Amino acid sequence: MKPFSILLIRLLGLYLFLKTLLAILPALLGSNAAELWSGELLPVLLATVGVPAVGGLLLWCFAGRLASRLHGGGDGDGDGNDGAxxxxxxxxxxxxxxxxxxxxxxxxxxxxxxxxxxxxxxGGVAYGDLIVVVASLGMILGGRKLAVVYRRIKYCP
Structure with missing residues (x-):
């Protein structure tokens, strides 16, 4: 299961990086690309493009460690020689x-x-995105509890 998780984590990282890059590429190649580097739009560009791109790269680089944390045990390098x-x-x-x-x-x-x-x-807070961030943290940290809920629902009479 761990090699499968490593593969999926790397695919997710690649997807995040490429989707972000392909979304911003037309704006960077357009005639008014210099406006993106202005003082007003630079923080927005860094936040909306930089965070997903860096997140995708980090997922790619640390896929083995994340899979080890997710499944427990093993060396997490993805080579299949976990000793198990x-x-x-x-x-x-x-x-x-x-x-x-x-x-x-x-x-x-x-x-x-x-x-x-x-x-x-x-300077405002996007409350819809804040709710999604909190829910996603619950999904990341509470995967075992959600699996228990899934098991109860699956085997419910």
Missing amino acids: KVDAHIRDDDLVRAGTFLIGVYLLVRHTGTLVGMYATS
């Missing part, structure tokens, strides 16, 4: 934990950039 027997059977609880963690990380990175961008420009 490889189990070909993947439990659905593990998939729920891994999926919840990945969705939480995606939401955290995406909405933190928007939250910081809004605060940098107007």
Whole structure:
């Protein structure tokens, strides 16, 4: 399960980085690209582009460590030599934990950039994004509890 999680974490990191890059690329190549580097728009650009791009790079670089924390044990380098027997059977609880963690990380990175961008420009707080950030932290930190809830719902008579 750990190599699968490493693969998914790296794919999520790549997706975040490339989606952010491809979203800003037309603006950078446009005729008024110099306006993006002005004092007013620079904090917004750094928050809305920099946070997801750096988050994607960090996910790519630390995928092994994140998978080790998610599943416990092993060296986390993703080489498959964790000293444990490889189990070909993947439990659905593990998939729920891994999926919840990945969705939480995606939401955290995406909405933190928007939250910081809004605060940098107007000094106000985007409450919708703040709620999503708090919920995503709950998804990241409470994956085991959500797997227990999933198990109870699945096996409920």
